[in-house]
Amino acid sequence: MLIGRNNFDIDDLKDTDEFTVQTTRGGKLKEVSCNMYPNVKLTFITAHRSKGLEAKNVIIINAKNRITGFPNQMTDDYVLSYVLTDAEEYLYAEERRLFYVAITRTKDTTYIITPERNPSVFIKELMTKQKIAMQYNNVNNNIEDNPTCLKCDSGKLVIREGDNKFVGCTNYPMCQYTNNYTEIIKNPIRCDVCHDFLVRRNGSNGPFYGCSRFPKCENTISLK
Incomplete structure (x- = not known):
């Protein structure tokens, strides 16, 4: 199950060479086909409509720090919060509850796709407060x-x-x-003393390899 915050989150996959997107059930559910793995069944639905549903694996897309990301930043009005007597204690409180709904739709594993340089504020909290690590994949460079x-x-x-x-x-x-x-x-050459890396340096007797942690580690290796 692919889950997005907004209906248009799936549009990034439309008209691409990798995916085909078809709308079914009166527009409420979108079937997604990956051309590389045609036998894998994928469906897309919004976080709101995912309540009560389950899938073996869930992928949350569009976890970006932008107005229409997740959280959708148009839902919390900073000016309006000054005049409301029942203002929420936490920023994006309703979005936070919706995000919780999304990440708990899985029977097995939830994956969250987020950009490295501009991740959702929810992702930052997961990484710093909940100690959930990020696996980085660079789509442009191997x-x-x-x-x-x-x-x-x-x-x-x-x-x-x-x-x-x-x-x-x-x-x-x-x-x-x-x-x-x-x-x-x-050119990753490991230091056999501190196990960091050796780098090329120049000395009075010519070039040599020295530890990148110098002066904490003074290990050297002659180029000869």
């Missing part, structure tokens, strides 16, 4: 061959950009491993 994170042992190391480029874990913010040496992505 990262399967990237080094595995040394800290969490489940994420992949990728290049990120802040004030400067650096290496971070795809499970951030659950895992906050960083490394300032981006060359370790293509």
Whole structure:
């Protein structure tokens, strides 16, 4: 079962080479076919209409931090909250209840699709307060061959950009491993002392490999 916050959330799959979407039952239910896996039965429904339903596996889509994401930010009016005497204690309180309905529709596993750079505020809460890790998949660049994170042992190391480029874990913010040496992505050589990465350096006697954690780790290996 695919669950969206809005009816139009499924429109991103329409008219694509990967999926076919057909409307049934008077427009209340949409059948989705994946051309790569034609035998897999997929249905799309909104979170409101999913109440009381169950599926073995649930995928919640459009968990983005935007006005029409999940939560739908048009439902909570900041100005109106000042004049209502029964204003909810939590931001997006009704949306929060609806999100709970969506994630509990499964008999087995619920998957939530969210963008890495602009996730829903609900996703941030799940990751920080409930300690639910994120699995990162880059649809544009294959990262399967990237080094595995040394800290969490489940994420992949990728290049990120802040004030400067650096290496971070795809499970951030659950895992906050960083490394300032981006060359370790293509040339991951493990330090046999601290088990971090060795990077190429230049010394008075020529180039050598030194630990990226120097001066905490002073391990070196001669290029010879």
